[in-house]
Amino acid sequence: MTAGSAELLSELQLDALTELVNIGVSRAASSLREMVGSQVHLSVPNVSLESRAGAIAILAEREISNLVAVHQVFEGDITGRALLIFPETKSLELVRAITGGDLPLEDIIELEQEALAETGNILLNSCLATIANMLQRSLKMSLPEVLRGNAATFFSLAPPPEAGDVVMFLYINFAVRERDISGYIAMIMDLPSLTALTHLLDDFIRRATLNDSA
Amino acid sequence: MIRLEDEQLVAAFDALDSGVVVLNRDKRVVCFNYWFESASGISSQEAAGKTLEELFAGRPLARLTTSISEAFTLGSSAFLTYMLNRDLLPLRTRAGVPLIHNVSVRPFGPPPYSHCLLQISDVTAAAHRDRILRERQNARYDAVVESASDAILTLDASGVVQFANSASLQETSFERAELVGRPLDHLFDDPRRWQELWDQVLSGKASLRAVELVARRKDGSRTFLDVSASRWLSDGRVFVTAILRDISERHAAEEELHELNASLEQRVADRTQERDRIWQVSRDMLGVASTDGTWISINPAWTTVLGWLPDEIRGKTSEWLEHPDDRRKMRDAVASLALPEESAMFESSFRTRRGEYRILSWTAVNVDGLLYCVARDVTEERRQQEALHNAEDALRQAQKMEAVGQLTGGLAHDFNNLLTGISGSLELLQIRISRGRYNDVERYISTAQGAANRAAALTHRLLAFSRRQTLDPKATDVNRLIESMTDLINNTLGPEIAMTMTVSPDLWTTLVDPNQLENALLNLCINARDAMPDGGKLKIETANRTLDSSDAFLFEMRPGDYVALSVTDTGTGMSDEVVQRAFDPFYTTKPLGQGTGLGLSMIYGFAKQSGGQVRISSSLGHGTTISLFLPRHSEQEQIAHESIDFSLAPRAGAGETVLIVDDEPSVRMLVAEVLGELGYTAIESADGASALQVLRSDTRIDLLVTDVGLPGGMNGRQLADFGRIARPALKILFITGYAEKAAMGVDGLDNGMAIVTKPFAMEGLAAHVKELLLR
Numbered sequence: 001m002t003a004g005s006a007e008l009l010s011e012l013q014l015d016a017l018t019e020l021v022n023i024g025v026s027r028a029a030s031s032l033r034e035m036v037g038s039q040v041h042l043s044v045p046n047v048s049l050e051s052r053a054g055a056i057a058i059l060a061e062r063e064i065s066n067l068v069a070v071h072q073v074f075e076g077d078i079t080g081r082a083l084l085i086f087p088e089t090k091s092l093e094l095v096r097a098i099t100g101g102d103l104p105l106e107d108i109i110e111l112e113q114e115a116l117a118e119t120g121n122i123l124l125n126s127c128l129a130t131i132a133n134m135l136q137r138s139l140k141m142s143l144p145e146v147l148r149g150n151a152a153t154f155f156s157l158a159p160p161p162e163a164g165d166v167v168m169f170l171y172i173n174f175a176v177r178e179r180d181i182s183g184y185i186a187m188i189m190d191l192p193s194l195t196a197l198t199h200l201l202d203d204f205i206r207r208a209t210l211n212d213s214a
Numbered sequence: 215m216i217r218l219e220d221e222q223l224v225a226a227f228d229a230l231d232s233g234v235v236v237l238n239r240d241k242r243v244v245c246f247n248y249w250f251e252s253a254s255g256i257s258s259q260e261a262a263g264k265t266l267e268e269l270f271a272g273r274p275l276a277r278l279t280t281s282i283s284e285a286f287t288l289g290s291s292a293f294l295t296y297m298l299n300r301d302l303l304p305l306r307t308r309a310g311v312p313l314i315h316n317v318s319v320r321p322f323g324p325p326p327y328s329h330c331l332l333q334i335s336d337v338t339a340a341a342h343r344d345r346i347l348r349e350r351q352n353a354r355y356d357a358v359v360e361s362a363s364d365a366i367l368t369l370d371a372s373g374v375v376q377f378a379n380s381a382s383l384q385e386t387s388f389e390r391a392e393l394v395g396r397p398l399d400h401l402f403d404d405p406r407r408w409q410e411l412w413d414q415v416l417s418g419k420a421s422l423r424a425v426e427l428v429a430r431r432k433d434g435s436r437t438f439l440d441v442s443a444s445r446w447l448s449d450g451r452v453f454v455t456a457i458l459r460d461i462s463e464r465h466a467a468e469e470e471l472h473e474l475n476a477s478l479e480q481r482v483a484d485r486t487q488e489r490d491r492i493w494q495v496s497r498d499m500l501g502v503a504s505t506d507g508t509w510i511s512i513n514p515a516w517t518t519v520l521g522w523l524p525d526e527i528r529g530k531t532s533e534w535l536e537h538p539d540d541r542r543k544m545r546d547a548v549a550s551l552a553l554p555e556e557s558a559m560f561e562s563s564f565r566t567r568r569g570e571y572r573i574l575s576w577t578a579v580n581v582d583g584l585l586y587c588v589a590r591d592v593t594e595e596r597r598q599q600e601a602l603h604n605a606e607d608a609l610r611q612a613q614k615m616e617a618v619g620q621l622t623g624g625l626a627h628d629f630n631n632l633l634t635g636i637s638g639s640l641e642l643l644q645i646r647i648s649r650g651r652y653n654d655v656e657r658y659i660s661t662a663q664g665a666a667n668r669a670a671a672l673t674h675r676l677l678a679f680s681r682r683q684t685l686d687p688k689a690t691d692v693n694r695l696i697e698s699m700t701d702l703i704n705n706t707l708g709p710e711i712a713m714t715m716t717v718s719p720d721l722w723t724t725l726v727d728p729n730q731l732e733n734a735l736l737n738l739c740i741n742a743r744d745a746m747p748d749g750g751k752l753k754i755e756t757a758n759r760t761l762d763s764s765d766a767f768l769f770e771m772r773p774g775d776y777v778a779l780s781v782t783d784t785g786t787g788m789s790d791e792v793v794q795r796a797f798d799p800f801y802t803t804k805p806l807g808q809g810t811g812l813g814l815s816m817i818y819g820f821a822k823q824s825g826g827q828v829r830i831s832s833s834l835g836h837g838t839t840i841s842l843f844l845p846r847h848s849e850q851e852q853i854a855h856e857s858i859d860f861s862l863a864p865r866a867g868a869g870e871t872v873l874i875v876d877d878e879p880s881v882r883m884l885v886a887e888v889l890g891e892l893g894y895t896a897i898e899s900a901d902g903a904s905a906l907q908v909l910r911s912d913t914r915i916d917l918l919v920t921d922v923g924l925p926g927g928m929n930g931r932q933l934a935d936f937g938r939i940a941r942p943a944l945k946i947l948f949i950t951g952y953a954e955k956a957a958m959g960v961d962g963l964d965n966g967m968a969i970v971t972k973p974f975a976m977e978g979l980a981a982h983v984k985e986l987l988l989r
Contacts, residue, residue: 031284035277035298065371066452088451089372096395099298108376109448110344114295114316121293129290138289138325143318148451 008049008166008194013201016208017131018047021170021185024130028123032176035122036098041175042123044185048169049194052155055167055186059151063087069147069154070120074128076139078196080189082128083147083154084120084172090181091116097176117144123172127185135200155188166194233305233315233334239327241265241282250334253305253313270303278302278317278332285321285330292319296337307338314338365439365458371451373397373412385439385460387432398456403428403436415443415454424459438465499589505580507531507548519591521567537563537571551580561592629672635665671733687824689849690728692756692777693717699732703739703754710749711742717756724777725847726824734817738781738840741814745785745838753782759843771827775846782839788832796830817842870987871895871913875905875920875933876949881972885919885949888976889983902928909937915944916987922950934967945986949974 009017021044029042050058059067066088073081086094095108095115121144132139147154155167170185189197227234233250237243242265246258254261254269261269266278277299281292294302294317305313315334321327359366365382367375378393386393386401399405399412404427411425424440431437443456493500493513499520501512509528516527520535527535536544540562547558557579563571573596574589639662646655696715707713735754742752759778766773788796797818814828817840821828825845832838872894876882879900886896897913899905902924909915918937920930928936934946948969963969970982 027284027288031277031280034280087372089370089374092370092376093374093395109451110348111297114297118293118295118298121291125290125292126284126288129284129288133288138327141291143291143293 009198009201012205013198014047014049016201016205017168017197018044020131020134020204021047021127023134024127025123025172027130028126031122031126032098032119035118036100036176038100038177039175041173043173044170045173046171050167050169052165052167052188055169056151056155058169059085059184063151065089066148067150067154068116069149070116070124071145071147071154071157072121072124072128073142074139074187076132077135077137077200078132078139078189078193080187080193081157082124082141083186083188084123084183085151085154085186086181086183088148090183093179094119094174094176094181094183097174097179097181100177113146116146120144120146123185127170128187135197135204137200154186165190232336233332235266235332235334237266237282237330237332239286239329241279241330243269244329250305252308253334253336254303255306273301273303274299275302278319281319282330282332285319286327289321289325289327291321293317294319296341303334305334307336311338314341362457364460366455367393367398367458368453368455369398370453371416373399373454376453382458385431385437385458386429392432401429403430408441411441411443412454415445416452418445426461426465429458436462438462499574499587499591501527501587501589503531503585503587505548505552505583505585507533507544507585510584519566519572520564532564535564537565539563547576547578548585551578551585554580554582556580629669632665632669632672636662636669639665674730674733686727686729687725688728689723689847690726690731691721691723691850692726692731692779692844693719693721695728695731696735696754696756696779699735702736706736706739707743707752711746711752712750713752713754715754717754718758720758721756722758722775722777722846723848723850724844725849726826726844727820730820730824731844734820734842735779735781737814737817738842741840742781742783742785742838745783745787750784750837752784753780755780755782758846769827769829769843771843772825776826776843777846778841778843780839780841782837784837787834787836787838788830789834793830793832797828814840869895869914870916871897872917872919872983873897873899873905873908873915875899875902875918875924875930877901877921877923877925881921881949884976885979888979889919892980892983894983901926902930902933905933906936909933909944910940915941917945917947917983919947919949919983922948947982947986 025042025044029040032040032042068086068088068091070084071081092108092112095112098115098119099108099111121141124144125141128139128141165188168187168189170187172183172185174181174183228248230247230249233253234247235243235250236245242263243258243261246254246256246261251257256269266275266282277292278294281290281294284290285292296302296314296316299317301312302317303315305315307313314337316337318333318335319330320333321330323329359379362379363381365385366377366379367382368377370376374395374397375393376395378390382393383390399408402408407425407427411427424442427439427441429437429439438461440459440461441456442459443454445452445454447453496513496515497518499513499515501516502510504510508531512524512527514524517523522535531548533541533544543560544562547560547562550556550558557577559575559577561573561575563573565571571593572591573593575592576587576589578585578587580586639658643655643658643662646652646658696717700713700715704713739752739754746752755778757778757780759776761769761771761773761776763773796814818828821842821844826843829841829843830838831841870893872889874882874885874889874896875898876885877900882898882900886898889896894917897908897915899908903926905918905920906928909918918934920933922930924930924933930948930950934944934948937944937946943966946967948963948967949972950969966986968982968986970979
């Protein structure tokens with residue numbers, strides 16, 4: 001957890017968020033398993049809140065090569081962009097893992113765009129929908145788009161973000177058909193959305209403790 | 215928000231160019247729009263109230279159903295692409311071909327969502343376009359890549375193999391699945407070089423030159439590869455295609471060539487070093503000179519032998535070093551080497567730094583215009599040779615003196631005996647004559663004559679040894695000759711020795727000087743006797759022998775018929791060493807003074823001069839056989855007439871005059887006396903010059919009797935020649951102590967010439983004179 005996270009979310013709130021994300025991810029895993037026809041393990045070991053610049057710096061530091069991202073906009077009580085980000089070099093591996101690995105390169109390349117879109121959609125949708133559902137709110141998700149570029153371009157999409165955006169930053173590990181692929185999920189929200197999130201999280205925590213005590 | 219009337223909404227719903235399906239929370243169809251009705255072939259009324267599973271039985275709808283469930287439960291939306299969800303719904307275009315479609319799933323209405331909307335988009339055209347493009351590209355790609363003999367691999371930006379052609383599987387012996395999806399660098403022995411290439415290619419620089427890398431096949435064997443790579447972009451993504459060309463064969467050839475070169479260099483270096491070492495360590499002086507004799511390089515032996523430093527020798531000829539006597543020889547030698555491939559061997563002396571001269575034995579050869587010379591210092595050898603030569607000379611001198619001593623001793627012994635006989639007889643004769651007692655004088659005269667004759671025989675023997683005796687060969691019956699000598703031999707041998715004779719009855723005649731043969735036989739018998747001091751047996755044999763070429767070679771004779779005369783004793787025999795030296799002059803086993811050592815030597819000389827040979831067969835303690843081989847002669851022996859009394863000698867015709875030339879007054883006087891007795895007028899002359907004066911005068915001269923050896927520069931032969939110029943018909947009788955062949959000339963004697971050997975019997979001289987004058 002970074003200093004930034006502590007300022008914006010309490011430890012309890014962050015723990016709740018991490019739990020929600022993991023529920024969403026495990027749901028995504030089962031969806032993927034259904035699609036792939038093979039065991040898919042997904043884990044999110046860490047959730048942190050970063051400033052936009054901090055998120056860009058983290059990605060730039062960790063990933064040298066170009067990046068590929070599946071992008072979706074979510075609208076509702078919280079509004080923002082969700083990105084599933086891979087190093088470009090890993091994206092083909094991901095597609096190969098998902099499609100079974102027997103396809104020739106040309107087919108993989110051909111599949112890449114749509115397979116990434118669909119896979120990213122499953123992951124992002126599961127995460128966001130699960131979070132929204134658990135928070136008893138609804139979100140409207142746009143259709144997925146595949147983007148290529150770097151952290152800076154991903155976090156500066158038009159329309160220009162308003163100052164003070166935060167990035168909820170998740171590390172995600174895929175284990176599909178003996179391939180381990182690491183990537184990131186980033187949710188970019190403005191501060192009102194973050195405030196709404198914290199309230200929703202507080203409600204969620206209150207409900208959860210009530211349920212536990214009951 | 216724009217508000218539309220229901221009718222308008224329905225019209226818009228049906229006018230959409232994409233499919234719309236509305237489901238209720240029970241996942242049952244509420245309605246289709248017109249597009250979906252025509253694509254699915256199912257009317258909205260027909261479908262209403264049914265689930266998708268009921269409408270599209272047998273279709274892979276699991277994910278779609280899940281997505282719909284989640285849409286209701288979570289409010290999530292889903293996107294199903296045709297890529298990952300093939301043949302999702304049985305839809306057709308208006309033309310009737312399968313309709314390729316994506317599907318999105320989205321709940322609508324306020325939560326907890328009363329309805330779910332499926333939107334179906336037609337991507338048939340795009341998919342077809344993609345497929346055609348792909349197939350076209352794949353066909354081109356395959357035509358090039360799959361038929362290539364080089365391994366062609368396409369990697370993504372992380373270095374992971376995404377594509378491998380058939381050749382790459384053959385090259386690496388990996389399965390496609392073992393190559394594709396894995397990084398390539400583990401193939402290479404030296405991944406750093408691959409990494410360098412990789413970094414260079416990824417940074418956008420084309421690899422202009424192939425990099426040679428060593429790769430490992432699946433079985434671990436090495437293969438040498440030329441690797442080239444280039445980067446390309448697809449949809450913003452970086453790919454690298456690497457071409458791996460197998461150069462194992464070329465590499466092996468290069469390696470072999472390299473090793474060959476390396477070993478050749480090593481061999482050349484070794485050989486050069488060997489040669490250089492020979493140059494350096496040789497004790498012989500080695501040098502290279504130009505054809506004019508200027509030294510170009512010399513080895514260190516020059517300094518060792520002569521003391522001069524290389525700089526003092528090089529750059530000039532060696533004339534300043536040469537012994538003055540050798541300079542001409544050196545110049546001639548160098549001149550003789552002017553032509554290529556000429557070689558020369560010679561000796562010359564070079565001056566050392568200390569001023570002495572060393573004798574050098576040179577071998578030089580002209581190769582490609584340079585003289586390669588080797589000189590060996592033979593000074594010590596030459597000194598030793600000289601010393602040896604001197605020693606040999608001294609030895610020869612000593613041997614000669616010893617031989618002369620032996621000879622003079624023997625001669626003195628023999629001559630003293632004879633002289634004793636002669637002087638004794640003359641003394642007694644003098645006494646008798648002084649006393650007037652003449653009756654017994656004849657005996658003393660005979661004794662003296664006998665001794666004198668033996669002395670003459672002795673000188674004959676000396677001459678025979680020197681092979682300068684004058685032989686008088688006649689056809690001789692050897693058996694008869696032996697027969698006539700039987701008594702003499704018996705007397706010589708004495709009673710202790712028993713003599714037997716085994717003669718071949720049909721023995722061939724031989725051409726030989728009978729007197730010398732008698733001498734030889736007697737000598738052999740005497741030697742045999744001396745070899746048997748305690749008595750023994752002596753056997754004389756004669757036989758005919760025909761020698762073929764192999765026998766003749768063995769006996770050092772010419773092939774042909776020979777008469778063999780052998781004398782065998784049972785005496786002490788001779789060692790091989792003695793046998794080998796037996797024919798040497800003056801060699802004797804007898805004590806000093808008891809023999810001249812000329813016996814066998816004389817026999818040998820006589821036999822050789824007669825065209826025959828002498829062989830000795832002997833072993834110590836078992837006696838000796840000495841065989842005399844004499845050539846067969848075709849004529850029969852003429853029975854010699856008895857010697858004539860001097861008084862019966864023919865007498866001279868009236869006024870017949872003889873010119874007698876001899877430097878020895880006694881001989882001259884004696885001959886004059888004898889000829890005077892016979893009625894000739896004698897004119898005496900002591901030398902050639904005075905005799906020539908007489909010959910040039912008008913004095914009547916019927917016969918010139920001259921000694922061959924004369925003082926005053928003119929010999930008897932020359933005198934005769936000059937005499938014949940003045941008097942062509944002049945008869946000439948030569949007197950000689952030995953056969954002076956040189957003086958007599960090779961032609962022998964002309965007509966009207968004869969020769970008589972000293973000493974001669976007076977009646978013999980008279981007979982020769984008479985015979986000449988009668989011719």
